[in-house]
Amino acid sequence: MSVRSRSLWFLTFIGVLVLFPWLGATHLSDEDEGYFGSAALEMWTRGDWIVPMFNGEMFGHKPPFMYWMMMLGFEAFGANEFSARVFSAVFGLAAALVTYLLGERLFNSRTGLIAGLVMLTSVFANIVARAATPDSFLTFFSTAAIYCFVRQYFTQQAAALAESAPGRPAIASPVRISFPTAVAMAFLMGLGTLVKGPVGIILPMAVIGLFLLWMTPQIELPVGANRWSRWRHSLRRFGPSNFLATLWRMRPITTLAVTICVAGPWYLAVSRATDGRFLQEFFGVHHLHRFASPMDSHHGSLLYYVMTILIGMFPWSIFAMPIGLRIAARLRTRVAAPQLVLLLCWAGVYIVAFSLAATKLPNYVLPAYPALALLVGVAINDWLTREAAISLNWLRAAFSIPVAVGGVLLIAALVVSVCGQQGEYLLGRYQVDVAVQSRLLYVAVLGLPLLAGGFLAFWLLDNVGRGAALKSVGVLSVVNCLVLWGVVAPGLDGLQTPQLLVEHGRKCCHSEDAVLAQFGCFRPSMVFYWRQPIRMLASTQAVAEFLHREPHGFIVTTTAGMAKFSPEISSEVAVLDQRSQFPKKGEIVMLRRTDPVTEHVALPKRSLARHPY
Incomplete structure (x- = not known):
């Protein structure tokens, strides 16, 4: 069995382990799961595959792909929570496998394996993959579309490198996306527009376009050129003429035509069925209005997504600081590898675009998680390969984070749930029901694997080596998911x-x-x-x-x-x-x-x- 096959089977096993057990053990949560699960159930009972309905009225929040998947689940397994969530888990696993293939193509198999594991076990990606929401579907289609581009671009780059003479650039001319690649990308992005609308095509194309602009071949300046000349020369690649030329090389007509063929029939059908009201609400309210002003109090600062990503990628985000310093050092050398440029463009487009929007939710930037997971995979692979790549002090600082988080969860939950005055719970003074307070003990359970995993990593670092300590983070991430869904979530479900x-x-x-x-x-x-x-x-x-x-x-x-x-x-x-x-x-x-x-x-x-x- 090849290394790729073993890695894919391993990720599939981990994905099945952390995504599918207890998938129907908890009730649908409000707000998103409640809206989307109810809308899909209503479409299924009506036998209507065109117009999303909620509580007897047209529901213009999202296109139908997510509802279609839930309806297939209802047909196969009945109307229950498992059916509403199962295909989200399937696509979450598929997104992790595509992330592995990207890592293998861009770097090596171990980098892809680590990145796939990050996609399966980081807190937020795991939660979303187990939820009746559209984000797993969009993440898969966006990642798969970028993978199609990567296959062509880096294959062509490798061929140019093999054919070029010593001292000459690897790619002597700008890359034009081939027709088969453009069709495959457009097909996937067209399905993405059936998941969440225009973002399914606009943002993946923006990622690829920004990367191609950045990688435009440049004429080398004289060694003595000043800093201003270098900056002005670098910015020329983003000028109007190169922008239009790059856009043309991305085959916009082919992309638009294929996307319309994939998504157009449904948009036309729903427009006819609702006399245009669905499209008016979908584009006018849930796109333009959400971008221009915060809806449902979902707002935040420009640093909103930085903070939510640090929380959402836990426990892997414990390495955020050394990874960030490593990337900054690479960029200062002005010889950043194309692979790194692609990942930075990918993450940057999503984070910047949604940071500028007035309405903010953590799930908006989930399609950037594969790029962030690959950055984690690159760093950990480098640390496993070269011991000098990271100091022991950075690792000790990183391993102290799960210990601190686990301790805080354990102590806070115990204090709130047990301690009080005159035999009453601490929250009794706020008129919180005793049964509710006692269930908060389940939060304390979540702190146990974090404490144990953090101390284990410390012990391995001092007694076995940094390789074993780094690998223990992967074990911790899996155990954390199992405890979350097998113990904590069912225990807290009584609060719904x-x-x-x-x-x-x-x-x-x-x-x-x-x-x-x-x-x-x-x-x-x-x-x-x-x-x-x-x-x-x-x-x-x-x-x-x-x-x-x-x-x-x-x-x-x-x-x-x-x-x-x-x-x-x-x-x-x-x-x-x-x-x-x-x-x-x-x-x-x-x-x-x-x-x-x-x-x-x-x-x-x-x-x-x-x-x-």
Whole structure:
């Protein structure tokens, strides 16, 4: 078996280990999973593969590819959480495998192997790959499109290097993307536009275009040229004439034509089906408006993504400082390798583009994670190969981070969950339910592998060698994922009270005439678990009208909402279930009518078969 085959099989084994177990062990979380899972379920029950719907209304947030994958999951495994997430995990694994192939092509097999492992086990990439969201799909298609370009460019570069005479440049003329490569890239980017819209094609093309501009062959200046002359000469490659020439070499007409052939039919169909309303909401609200102004309070500074990436790539981000210094040293030499330039262009385009946008979310820059993972892989491979590449002090500083994080998690969770005054929990003074506080002990469990892994790395560094210590980080990352999904996530799932409340209500009523409404308490995932649209009640008068018109009516509200009810309304309802409204104060309740019409309602589990919207 070849080195490539062994590496791919190893990454597949790790991917299956950290992505698929307990995939359906937790309820869909709000907001994103609740919206997207519910929309996919509604499309599936309606048999509609064109128009995304949520709670009975058009849902213009995202194109359909993610919903299609969930619908296939529902067809194969039924309407449940596993089905909504399984293809996200499949594409997350596929993105890691493509990252390996990129690392092998650009550097060597071990670099690709490390980068693939980073993609599977870094905290945020692992979480997203296990979530019913579109980001794993977009990351795969963007990475695969760049891989197609890399195959041609660096193959051509290697051929030019082999044919060039000593002392001559490896590539004597600018590279033109071949027609087959352009078609393959456009096909993948077209699928990307069916995942998240224009970013599926604009940003991968921007990465490749910026790289080609940077790599434009330059005439060597005289040795005595001053710094200003060198800067002016370097910036000429980004001038208008070279920009247009580079754009033409990227075959924009072919790319646009193939992309339209792939994605155009759906965009045309959804436009016709909704009289253009879907495209107006999708492009006008969820692209232009999100870029120009923050939506849903999702905002941040220009350093927002620097901080979220450091957290999201944990535990591998413990090496961020030495890797950053290593890259800066390479750039100062002005002879950075094309491979490094590509990775910097790749990460830079995504981070800068979304840093300029007003609306910010951590998942926006997930397509940059393969480039960042490859930078980690390059550095660790270098440290494993050459001991002088990193000092022991840097490694000790890095290994102290998981120890510190694990200690903080352990101590904070124990203090919050156990300590208090006069036998009460510490959070009791903030009216947080005792059951909620006790579940925070599961956070303490997450600190244990970090503490153990950090101390193990220290011991290996001093007693075995830096190679064993570095490899232990990979073991720590895998164990951390298993503890997170096997212990912590199921333990904390009880805090998702709206999901549990509505699911219990559905089980308590098998009547097809049952209707659920909400008053002052709505979470998107409630639609998924109720299996039908939920009425929105804006006032107590609307509550009274609902109770009179719906003999099989149920209402979800909060204790604060119940306090607004008139005595007449309060006499008509009884509490079916009541749970803590984590993380807010108070409780969320499900009410039902108390008249004889609903007193005989049985309690069998409601079928998961399709129900018409």
